[in-house]
Amino acid sequence: EVQLVESGGGLVQPGGSLRLSCVASGFTFSNYWMSWVRQAPGKGLEEMANIKEDGSEKYSVDSVKGRFTISRDNTKNSLYLQMNSLRAEDTAVYYCARDIEVAGSNDWYFDLWGRGTLVTVSS
Amino acid sequence: SYELTQPPSVSVSPGQTASIPCSGDKLGDRYASWYQHKPGQSPVVVIYEDSKWPSGIPERFSGSNSGNTATLTISGTQAMDEADYYCQAWDSSTAVFGGGTKLTVL
Numbered sequence: 001e002v003q004l005v006e007s008g009g010g011l012v013q014p015g016g017s018l019r020l021s022c023v024a025s026g027f028t029f030s031n032y033w034m035s036w037v038r039q040a041p042g043k044g045l046e047e048m049a050n051i052k053e054d055g056s057e058k059y060s061v062d063s064v065k066g067r068f069t070i071s072r073d074n075t076k077n078s079l080y081l082q083m084n085s086l087r088a089e090d091t092a093v094y095y096c097a098r099d100i101e102v103a104g105s106n107d108w109y110f111d112l113w114g115r116g117t118l119v120t121v122s123s
Numbered sequence: 124s125y126e127l128t129q130p131p132s133v134s135v136s137p138g139q140t141a142s143i144p145c146s147g148d149k150l151g152d153r154y155a156s157w158y159q160h161k162p163g164q165s166p167v168v169v170i171y172e173d174s175k176w177p178s179g180i181p182e183r184f185s186g187s188n189s190g191n192t193a194t195l196t197i198s199g200t201q202a203m204d205e206a207d208y209y210c211q212a213w214d215s216s217t218a219v220f221g222g223g224t225k226l227t228v229l
Contacts, residue, residue: 037166037218044220045166045211045220045223046220049217059216061217095165095166097166100171102154105154107172107213109156109168109172109213110218111171111177114165115164
């Protein structure tokens with residue numbers, strides 16, 4: 001079965017760290033760009049970061065630059081998000097997602113999502 | 124930074140047609156995708172490349188994109204279509220999502 005399964009969420013104090021994992025199965029993980037997308041309570045979807053098939057390129061949004069780091073291990077079919085200096089506003093469900101490029105363009109969309117893992121930042 | 128704007132809510136009667144707009148500067152020059160998101164579930168892409176259906180998505184879902192507005196249209200809306208819907212485009216190496224529209228089937 002083609003799927004993504006996240007883990008690693010939980011309760012953490014402000015200023016703390018967490019490492020999220022996402023394990024892929026049912027497809028050739030190393031052939032795809034991958035992303036982390038989050039949804040804060042009562043808010044919409046927001047992409048945090050993405051990473052190229054071989055890990056050689058990474059992009060992240062300004063709100064997490066310097067705090068969150070995306071990485072991957074293709075030998076383990078796994079995607080990671082290291083989150084440091086966590087803030088209350090980072091409280092959200094974090095999803096990993098598979099990126100698909102529209103052929104001949106620089107536009108992308110997400111065709112496969114995990115179920116998400118909840119991160120709560122609170123004292 | 125690029126922004127996409129959606130109405131917070133849209134209501135429709137069962138069997139009728141629902142239209143959800145998404146506006147952004149020259150959005151028609153980019154490809155738009157649409158996601159359905161139900162509480163406690165993963166988001167699901169229902170339209171990609173403006174108007175294409177992923178396998179398994181009913182043909183009552185359709186999309187268009189021109190000028191500054193992309194539109195998701197659901198024909199013959201069913202109770203199971205009640206969900207949050209997000210438009211998405213790509214800008215400067217990351218995805219941009221609209222704020223989401225809650226579709227209520229009354």
